Amino acid sequence: MDRAAIDRAAAILAEARLDRRRLAALPETCRPRSPDEGYAVQARAHERLSAAGWGAIAGLKIGCTTAVMQRYLGIGEPCAGGVFGHATHREAADFRCADHHRIGVEFEIAVLLGADLPPRTGGYRRDEVAPAVAACMAAIEIVDIRYEDYGGLGAPTLIADDFFNVGSVLGAPCSAWRRLDLARLQGRALLNGAEIGNGEGRDILGHPLEALAWLASCWSRLGRTVPAGAFVSLGSFVETFYPQPGDVARCEVAGLGAAEARFV
Secondary structure (H helix, E strand, O other): OOHHHHHHHHHHHHHHHHHOOOEOOOOHHHOOOOHHHHHHHHHHHHHHHHHHHHOOEEEEEEEOOOHHHHHHHOOOOOEEEEEEHHHEEEOEEEEOHHHOOOEEEEEEEEEEEOOOEOOOOOOOOHHHHHHHEEEEEEEEEEEEOOEOOHHHOOHHHHHHOHHHEEEEEEOOOEOOHHHOOHHHOEEEEEEOOEEEEEEEHHHOOOOHHHHHHHHHHHHHHOOOOEOOOOEEEEEEOOOOEOOOOOOEEEEEEOOOEEEEEEEO
């Protein structure tokens, strides 16, 4: 894609989100054909949304890092998106269902970075990203099915549009996470106090920090830094759930605490 096509695609995506319109397929003349083209459009769309008043990106989310989500979406590899600061909440938050097309909730583990992960030759391994992690936490990602037919859009377009993200709720950070076996942490998805699903840390690419290493390597290939101070949500250990007004969703991760989302 040339710069004009990237800008045109980013304008369509940003305007649809600002106007809360359902998104159809991008025109053939500006549709990303590869993940890297999707990330190029994503970066330009972020610039447009920031300039329109959404502010800065506070963190990143990674989708399709677990077998359950890869099967659910029919996408066999991880995909990353941005999360804006205005859509990032701490410990608990309310969400208006009427503000979204089809709001969904995902149950995750997230990390907070205390150091940059800059571009480097050969990318990153799990043991190389671990020193940059300042804290781990339970997290909820809020998504919106804002498409006429997301199954027909293709992963590059979904990447360009932040892979469904509309916000995150981050639990209290645990700085003593190195005392825990992240791969064996038990996660529970609760709806109105009843368990609707569960998983383990190792469901996320075998180990949660493998997802962070994947992201750092992906960003490295694109010449980008995963910055200190950013959070990274590592993927849902259960299938997306679509709440109704009045529902309360809670993500509990043993040793890391909880995050809660209330739907009104």
